[in-house]
Amino acid sequence: MSFKKLYNFLEELQKNNSKDWMDSNRKYYHEVRDWYINWLDMMNERLAEIDDDYFDTPGKKAINRINNNLLFHPNKPTYKDHFGAGLDQRSKQGDFYIQLGISESLIAGGYYHPDSKILRSIRDAIDYNGEELKAILNKKSFKNTFDKLIDEENRLINAPKGFSQDHPHIDLLRYKTFAVVHHLTQKEVFQDNFEGKVIKIYKEMLPFRRYLNEAVSVT
Numbered sequence: 617m618s619f620k621k622l623y624n625f626l627e628e629l630q631k632n633n634s635k636d637w638m639d640s641n642r643k644y645y646h647e648v649r650d651w652y653i654n655w656l657d658m659m660n661e662r663l664a665e666i667d668d669d670y671f672d673t674p675g676k677k678a679i680n681r682i683n684n685n686l687l688f689h690p691n692k693p694t695y696k697d698h699f700g701a702g703l704d705q706r707s708k709q710g711d712f713y714i715q716l717g718i719s720e721s722l723i724a725g726g727y728y729h730p731d732s733k734i735l736r737s738i739r740d741a742i743d744y745n746g747e748e749l750k751a752i753l754n755k756k757s758f759k760n761t762f763d764k765l766i767d768e769e770n771r772l773i774n775a776p777k778g779f780s781q782d783h784p785h786i787d788l789l790r791y792k793t794f795a796v797v798h799h800l801t802q803k804e805v806f807q808d809n810f811e812g813k814v815i816k817i818y819k820e821m822l823p824f825r826r827y828l829n830e831a832v833s834v835t
């Protein structure tokens with residue numbers, strides 16, 4: 617097995633995105649899924665070796681369902697065009713997300729559109745010590761890896777409730793999402809050093825995720 621076979625499966629699935637096709641290719645699906653779970657198990661062990669605070673997340677727990685939630689999104693296809701998984705997945709905190717897919721492959725982390733309680737906790741942390749987060753975001757290697765916080769175009773126009781418009785960190789307080797992403801090409805995933813690349817990105821993202829998770833954990 618290999619990542620090439622994983623992508624080949626996803627390509628075939630998108631051409632035949634139906635329960636009938638999946639039922640007929642259930643063995644193929646489980647072969648690919650089980651291989652990916654084993655790869656996630658390996659990454660779970662390697663990340664635990666470099667991070668003393670890493671939360672053990674076996675592959676079976678990390679991997680997301682490939683089915684789309686048609687109850688809330690009835691217009692979506694039956695199955696996703698990617699395999700997604702969250703490592704270092706502590707309850708109610710931002711995980712280390714890996715997505716390998718046809719339209720998009722990426723590594724991400726943080727809080728995407730968090731609920732109001734979590735968002736308030738993050739903003740309180742910025743109010744108390746926004747300099748630390750700015751230092752993380754402005755680090756050259758961090759900017760080269762992630763560029764900027766995602767969803768920048770959907771920031772609040774005015775200051776959020778409870779904060780003044782002239783707050784020294786108003787630029788950060790206006791965000792509604794606190795997450796970063798590193799996009800991947802299939803060529804990068806196929807390279808022999810892909811595991812090393814994942815570890816490098818994990819290390820670069822770690823201070824950012826720790827800052828946010830600490831903010832959320834005190835609620």
